[in-house]
């Protein structure tokens with residue numbers, strides 16, 4: 001497995017792969033890999049000859065008050081896991097390699113990015129769209145795989161790819177949970193034992209809310225979301241949002257809505273967690 005630290009080396013590999021007629025898949029990550037990320041590599045391998053995993057804690061998607069400095073990192077472990085899962089290369093640049101000091105060009109999706117996490121993290125998706133565009137230009141993949149855990153991010157990337165005509169197929173892989181149904185996230189490492197137990201309220205309450213919505217209908221969504229908020233607060237979660245929106249548009253559902261995205265974000269201690277579930281109405 002190759003490890004590239006510079007844009008030039010990564011681009012040379014991409015050019016050689018294209019010349020050799022190889023199909024390349026990209027799995028963009030911020031490292032500290034868990035089974036959720038590894039499932040993306042497995043899916044990527046099914047769709048391509050070569051899988052490139054990018055490991056880059058992207059500073060532009062963190063606000064100054066967020067956890068950029070303490071975001072967990074363990075490159076050696078990530079490298080071993082990528083190798084075991086059959087990745088062909090890792091692209092792991094420094095921030096100075098990815099961003100010129102005076103960079104003034106950004107990629108900004110202006111509609112979906114204002115919903116859900118975008119309300120409390122207003123610069124987040126600009127950072128994500130910009131870095132993912134850069135990665136697309138550097139790795140030049142045929143396919144890129146993102147996780148449904150970050151449902152809003154996946155929607156925004158799909159929209160960006162459509163709007164900017166990136167010739168890349170986007171695959172969204174199912175959310176992976178631990179044996180207690182906690183959605184896997186690198187940030188789970190921050191949780192102490194009590195917070196880990198408390199955080200199970202997220203999946204528990206959205207699973208119950210899904211059943212409730214399916215039995216009583218979309219008219220009751222506001223009151224069901226309130227119940228979820230109360231439940232999360234009971235387990236010491238500080239709710240950012242609980243929303244149930246049209247899964248394609250992130251608008252309020254209507255009679256025409258085919259599928260709902262029930263999404264939550266809450267803090268346990270200082271750790272902000274997100275979770276979501278899709279609800280098929282057809």
Ligand code: PAF
Nearest residue numbers: 028029030058128131150
């Ligand atoms: O989902 C993530 O880990 C990040 O937002 C991504 C897509 C790697 C961009 O930095």
